[in-house]
Amino acid sequence: MFEVGFSEICMVALVALLVIGPEKLPKVARMAGFWLAKSKRMLAAVKQEIHEEFQAEELRQSLKNKTGINEFQKLVDDTAKDLRDIKHSITQQPDSEPVTSKNHGQDERR
Numbered sequence: 001m002f003e004v005g006f007s008e009i010c011m012v013a014l015v016a017l018l019v020i021g022p023e024k025l026p027k028v029a030r031m032a033g034f035w036l037a038k039s040k041r042m043l044a045a046v047k048q049e050i051h052e053e054f055q056a057e058e059l060r061q062s063l064k065n066k067t068g069i070n071e072f073q074k075l076v077d078d079t080a081k082d083l084r085d086i087k088h089s090i091t092q093q094p095d096s097e098p099v100t101s102k103n104h105g106q107d108e109r110r
């Protein structure tokens with residue numbers, strides 16, 4: 001992210017030594033390290049929480065899609081059952097007199 005080379009770090013250390021002084025510099029460096037480490041831990045925790053939330057959302061979407069597939073399968077099964085029932089009822093009906101084209105034509109003329 002930040003491209004800081006060795007020469008820039010040395011320059012910052014030299015300026016800090018001149019501004020803060022040699023007595024307070026170790027204490028300030030420790031505090032800066034402490035806050036830097038704490039901010040890194042907080043950033044890692046936030047990243048982990050975001051990652052877990054994305055995984056939970058993906059799981060919710062997957063379950064939602066699976067529920068939709070199950071509903072579609074139930075609809076297909078119900079339709080197949082209805083078609084079997086219709087076929088069964090058609091085959092069980094007594095055969096009525098077949099309609100011929102000759103009889104059919106006479107019925108229309110009347």
